Amino acid sequence: MDKMPRWADVILVPLINLVLAFLVSGLVVLAIGENPLDAIYFMLKGALGSTQGVGYTLYYATNYMFTGLAVAVAFHARLFNIGGEGQAAVAGLGTAIVLLSFDWPHWAVALPFAIIGAGLFGAAWAFIPAYLQAKRGSHIVITTIMFNFIGAALMGYMLNGLLKSPDTQNAESIAFPAGAHLPTAHEVFATFGIPFSKSAPLNISFLLALGCAFLVWYLLWKTRLGYQIRAFGHSEAAAKYAGIPAVKITIITMLISGALAGMLSINVVMGEQERLIKEFVEGAGFVGIAVALMGRSHPFGIVLAALLFGVLTQGGFELLWEMPTISREMVLVIQALIILFTGALNNMVHDPVERLFIRLKKGKS
């Protein structure tokens, strides 16, 4: 089946897809009467032109790494976890409960417990869909969608009741104790005497995200469990025949996926907002799908794709100031087109490229 070299499948085809997505996005920009090249320039300048821009870009990239890894781990077991949004939201509850329970003396003490809280809550929100898929054959896509909505309702209930701050009308909790404050990029760089924007929300969760990417790579390609997950994803029947327990793999994979999505709350809830606000996930769970597709479900690819989407998100915000006719939702359009071309229409590019390589090979021999 050596029809096409591996680099073409992993790099060339996604790249062509990406170019197509950007071309169509450019047409949309043209259609509303603006210059797409100017738009790209302002986006790149806004995202990478200052330490503040970079700080925001990497902050968003951190979120997308978490949700992208969450989707990717599930993809490897051929499970489509569309519930990252809800899992991250509920994980925020876990983070908040942990951080509000004690007057934490230092962030280094608080962080491990917050990670456990976020991971447990995120995993718990993935558990029921996973169990129902494994045991009762309920389609995981539908159940995770439903759990996104149920999660949103749960958050609304908690933040208007038990966890609601008495000081404000908004649905949000009281601020976390000062000891739970995670070091920001500004503070970290300041110890080395390097100036970095104070307003950028980038914090040490970025390193946590890189660590998670490494752990996911190690898990999937270096451990027995990872092998079982991938084998299960390749062929459920073959995996069962080889004695890999389907129920166990489905549930464990989804628990890992949910916990990874939950890590987003460490970056946003603990690192940036330092309180629980109702809609803090802001679609990052869905962006994770695009990131996982773009990164071909490999942690290295996901880190790169997350950076790309970080640039898009931050650049999109900045674009608004420079070109008021383009709204920040343009980013959503670009994301949608990337999902469409790399995910759903992949064969449109893949098949012709493959035919081209076959023809080239025939020409040589």
Place this chain on the structure above:
Amino acid sequence: MEFADIFLQLLLTMDMTVRLSVVLLLACLAGLISERAGIFDIGLEGKMLIAAFFSAVAAYHTGNAWLGVLAGIAVSMLFSAIHGLASITYRGNQLISGVAINFLASGLTVVIGNAWYKQGGRTPTLVGDARFHEITLPFAEALQAVPILGPIYADVLSGHKPIVYIAFLTVPAVWWLLYRTRFGLRLRAVGENPASVDTAGVSVIRYRYAAVLLCGALCGIAGAYLSTSQAAGFGREMTAGRGFIALAALIFSKWRPFYALMACLLFGLLEAISNLYPNIDVFGVFEIPVQFTQALPYILTVVILAGFVGKAIPPKAGGEPYVKER
């Protein structure tokens, strides 16, 4: 409370239920046709949203609500065609294509809306004939005096906008199409066992495209209802998850048209209750929070999916691209 008071509240709730279930019903039937042909569609939400936007735009510029509906149908069918291209022609993942369509609609509506009207993604308010108006059914006034049945006829059944009646008539129409025509029989077969239909010399591709486009047309009407009947113009994210509730209703109804009607009325009732009575006090013992009522459609769907209360079995070939044997 007096009997008359309770009766009035009941009428109000029923009237609202009818109005709120229309969007769910049209979207649910749209999904039903598509999924019966084996094409999963989680992009109902996006198609309704884009249709709502372009109906409002067309209705605003032409001053004719019916032209608005046509525009909504056209754009929604265009999105369906993209879904068809991805999931039928290029055998891509139908779920991913649906996700992309939802994103695309949610982004495009605001980007275009802002660029054209500069009102934060809203379209200008529709007035006069650019909006639909209530239809009073014959004798509604005269029968008002008949006890119980009169007010039900006059307040609940009569006095809705045209699309409401179209939506409820779509239920028997879809049933007839699927169960009483050759087209319907083949369409259902394509969703269950495409290989056998192919062997019989019927084009699986053509039937699947037909189903996907029909689905788009119904989503278009649903979207048009939102912006030209329920509201007077488009507002960003105005579908507010109704496409997903419709998906839930589809599972709840086990992919059958008349069950779909029941499921959508039930979910419409839940939405009406959460609008009219936010927090329900149960005999002063405890309170049912509004969030619970809002989440109930989703919870019920998960329960149904779990198979504890009646099993929902989807069409067998659903979600699988059809590859012709060679």
